[in-house]
Amino acid sequence: MTALGFLHPGHSAEDDYPRIEQLLGSDIRLAVVHTDMDEDPHHVDALLDMGSARRLTAGVEELRLSGAEAVVWASASGSFVYGVQGAHEQVRGLAMAAGLPASSTSFAFAHAAREIGADRVAIGAACPEDVAALFARFLTETGTEVAAVRGSGAVTPAELAGWDYDRVLALARESDRPDADAILLPDTALHTASHLTALEKDLAKPVLTAAQVTVWEALRLTDRRVNAPDLGTLFTREPIVQA
Incomplete structure (x- = not known):
């Protein structure tokens, strides 16, 4: 049995995790602990607070008691808003607090893009353009070229969690470009599993x-x-990178 721990901001779309656990079809257990967040997390100051050590360390002990072998801060905007260096420091602090290997959703996107050989990507984000641009800068600094980035306004997490397949597909199509190797949808409040x-x-x-x-x-x-073919290309390819 492999137990994995996730610190999830708020209570939007967290039911994707038990769904993914089922789709993995293996001896893997996903433990989710919720962190506090403000009602409107789309402003930079609110995102910095959402990803602060004060917020993250509050849930660490519960994850350790769950038997988690690794912990991931399950937020893209709550990590890339710090920039690459700040996001590294955020992860280091989380690893020290948990005594476990740690990462965040922002680094997960960078690693996953390399894993599938996506050198150029398009980003479709349900956040203001200035916040979406920070994600594009983060990916560029970690070695992934961004062909296009689209923000779709300050949609609240609760609203985003209610989007159906057609709206998710529309967001992806509107952000896509012919020269993009993959499309990235970075919002953790979006149901996609x-x-x-x-x-x-x-x-x-x-x-x-x-x-x-x-x-x-x-x-x-x-x-x-x-x-796990039901989880897309990322879960069906042979590894390209290990680091």
């Missing part, structure tokens, strides 16, 4: 989403590989 194969079929290219890459990153930290 049940849509990955359909998205990749409709878009004819790999799609990386927040919960998907976050779970993959936790598996990577524990040196586990799972073939």
